[in-house]
Amino acid sequence: MSTMLTNTQHLAPAAQSSSRRNTPAVKIDGVSKAFGDTTALHEAWLTVEKGEFLTLLGPSGCGKTTILNLIAGFLESDRGEIFIDGVPITDEPAYRRDVGIVFQNYALFPHMTVAKNVGYGLKMRGVPKAEIAQRVREALELVKLPGYGDRKPRELSGGQQQRVALARALVIRPKVLLLDEPFSALDKNLRSAMQVELKQIQRRLGVSTVFVTHDQSEALSMSDRIAVMSAGMIRQIGSPTEIYRQPTDRFVASFVGDTNVFQAERRSPSTVSVGGVTVGVRSTDVYDPTAEPVADLFVRPEDLAVADAGTPGTLAGRVTAKVYQGGYTDLYMETPFAEGSVMARLNGQDAVARWPDGANVGLVLPASAGVAFSASRDAG
Amino acid sequence: MNRSPLDWALRLAVVAVVAFLVLPAVVVVIAGFNDRAILTFPPQAFSLKWFERALTYDDFRHGFRNGLIVMLWASSIALTVGAAFAYALHRYDFALKHVLESVLMSSLIIPHFTIGLGLLMLASQMGFGRTFAVVVFCHVVIVLPFVIRSVYISLQNLDQRLELAAASLGAPPWKVLVTIVLPLLAPGLISGWLFAAILSFNEFTGSLFVTSQATQTLPVAMYNYVREYADPTLAALSAIYIVITATLLTVANFYLGLGKVLNVDHAH
Missing domain, CATH: 3.40.50.300 (P-loop containing nucleotide triphosphate hydrolases)
Structure with a gap:
């Protein structure tokens, strides 16, 4: 070490x-x-x-x-x-x-050896030859390609080319x-x-x-x-x-990770209600109190739970599809309170057997795990 | 393996096309070895004396020398100018770009005798007469489109990110040019130059108008010869011509092939 x-x-x-x-x-x-x-x-x-x-x-x-x-x-x-x-x-x-840069296609100089590629920036800086050789060797060791200096870029695999590109960008500090x-x-x-x-x-x-x-x-x-x-x-x-x-923006909430969008009504700066069920929202700062009372509640699939149909405090829904992923199961449902389908990510083996396709279920919203944004239809 | 009739027909067609292209050359080359002072085929007896005459005839020697001078100047100037134009056309957007492109490529469409005649009139108007400068200029105009095309294609294969990478590593623009752009364009530049050289050395129609007795190139000298004599000297000269051109083309092809290898930077 x-x-x-x-x-x-x-x-x-x-x-x-x-x-x-x-x-x-x-x-x-x-x-x-x-x-x-x-x-x-x-x-x-x-x-x-x-x-x-x-x-x-x-x-x-x-x-x-x-x-x-x-x-x-x-x-x-x-x-x-x-x-x-x-x-x-x-x-x-x-x-x-x-500035050191690594491009998507690595942009290695095809007419130069790996060592010349890595040493290019040092040469341009007028570093003495012996020091260039030394620093190129170190850089190639850093990216786990020692001894590759004499090869041409085209003789390397994609991963190796990327390591060379990284070494070339890092060697100039x-x-x-x-x-x-x-x-x-x-x-x-x-x-x-x-x-x-x-x-x-x-x-x-x-x-x-x-x-x-x-x-x-x-x-x-x-x-x-x-x-x-x-x-x-x-x-x-x-x-x-x-x-x-805690996404503070509709776009962020929908672009990063999977999410479900429920149609909600504003109750207070920190609560909304969906279908008569009132829940807290995490990001209150994004919530514009002067806006219309309608809001969109974003809930992550892993925060959504499923209970038997008719359980008090749940939203009525119906199972439309299941995707078994090994460690978890994605349960797709339809509900009148959301646009499009709703997905719950359930841990445990029994989810597959417990909720057959077409079964009526009760959707359990998390007490305060959602984020709400003013319902604007020009999302994204 | 069974060959279908269509297969055989295709092979026959290929042979016929090749024969059609090659036969005239073969006939001329063989005629050059004729023992007698007339152009006949096939020859009755063989001799190398027409080759000797072709190589020692004064007009041909001067024409060869003149052609070489014009070729070297014209192809080098065309390469420099053409590479600069190709770079500008490839890298920059500017007003009238298409007009410039059309003007530069126009000698592909305009007959060479028109170019020659035009230059002859222009040159005498301006008092140049039929000097080497005018011949060189004429050849530059004629070979320019080929050089531009050759360099342009090389530029298209040149990943611009290589230049950006070099710049980010600390290379000022002239060093990027010398260490990255020129080495990677070299195959295109060399083959463009060779192509221009071959075209210039063979060029006849335009040259006929702008050369004088003192500046006539080899093809013009050959034309003047055939108007007076009908012996196999020209056939012998043609054979020499073919060998030289084929050699140059082989070299050019070598560099073009090499270019493909050099311009591919994905190993997988």
């Missing part, structure tokens, strides 16, 4: 030991970007703390890649200012920003590491393995990271914080738990 530590010392970001310890790694102040008539990014405000792993999550075209390109310097913003390590870099070209959907080209098993490994490396080096993905489970499992985006706007920034449990 001690050799591992000495090996990675060289890779630790230099800025970490500087006096600006509390300065955010990246600060985005009211940045906007439009392409012609299309607004790609609308007044984004965002900070990435030192050593933080921040994910930009959203569907394609939501503006997440635009933010990445703006930080990297591949695009110029129309308005606003971007700081890296406290220094405004809006007018700096990409090659003077000290970037002030911030940018990851543009780096896992989407990998098959599922390799993807999970690489996710764990990347997260370990990121922790060990303490490198501030901005990760772009449209995959919500990837975002939930890897991030310190997540910024959920749609239509060029950052909808919510928070820890994975906050994003999942």
Whole structure:
């Protein structure tokens, strides 16, 4: 372990030991970007703390890649200012920003060996040859590809190419590491393995990271914080738990994780009622008291319970389908109090046998596990 | 294995097409070895004397030298100018882009004699006469579309993210050009240059108008020769021509093939 530590010392970001310890790694102040008539990014405000792993999550075209390109310097913003390590870099070209980037297709230089690829950034910085060789060796050890230096990128598998791309981005000790959907080209098993490994490396080096993905489970499992985006706007920034449990925005509630939407009526700032059943809601701050009395109650499938039909305090429903998942069962139901079907995620083996298709059931809403939003039909 | 009649018919068609394309060349090459001073086929006796004459005849030697000079200048200028245009057309959107594209490609449609005649009139108006500069210019115009096409295709195969990656690693634009773009475009540039060189060296129609006795290229010299003599010298020269061009094309193809390998960065 001690050799591992000495090996990675060289890779630790230099800025970490500087006096600006509390300065955010990246600060985005009211940045906007439009392409012609299309607004790609609308007044984004965002900070990435030192050593933080921040994910930009959203569907394609939501503006997440635009933010990445703006930080990297591949695009110029129309308005606003971007700081890296406290220094405004809006007018700096990409090659003077000290940013490491890993692309979805890795973008390895096909005419160079692995070692030359990894050493490219050091060569551009005028690092002496002997030191380049040393640091390239360390970087390749870090990504578990020692001895691969003489190969060409095309001789490597997709996962190996990604490790090389990561080593190439990290070896320059970037002030911030940018990851543009780096896992989407990998098959599922390799993807999970690489996710764990990347997260370990990121922790060990303490490198501030901005990760772009449209995959919500990837975002939930890897991030310190997540910024959920749609239509060029950052909808919510928070820890994975906050994003999942306390969404402050309709879009966030429906985009991240599975959810059920019940038609509810406002009772008080912290309670709503569905079909005569009154329940508490977790996120009261999102609830606009001046709005119409109708509201939408968002309930996670694992918070929904099922009881026998007619049980007092339950909502009438009927089972339409069951999906057995091994560890749990997804029970699909229809109820007059929700648009579309409702799904409960039930643990235990008896759920399959207990609720046959077509059975009438009573839906049990959680006492205070839902979030409510003013019922606007222009959702999303 | 059983072959259906259709299969046989297809094979026959392929053989016929190949024969149709190759036979004239074969006939001419064999005629070049004729012992007698007339162009006949098949020859009665064989000799290498027409090859000797082809290689020692003064007009041909000058024409070869002139053609080489024009070829080197024209293909090099066309490569430089064409690569710049191809890059601009590929990477930037600007007003009148389609107009520029059409103008650059126009020599594919406009007959070469029109280009030659036009340049001849223009050059004499401007007092250039029939100098090498005019011949080179004429050839640049004629080969430019091929160079642009060749470089453009290479640019399409060049992933722009490679340049972005290089920039993010600290490479200023000129270093990105030297260390990433040019090495990866090299196969396209080399094959574009070779293609231009071959076209320029073989070009006749346009050259006929803009060359003089002093600047005539080999094809023009050959044309002037055949108007006076009908011996197998030209057949011998054709054979030499074919060998040289085939060699250059093989080299070009080697680089094109190599280009495909170099431009593919997915190993799986």
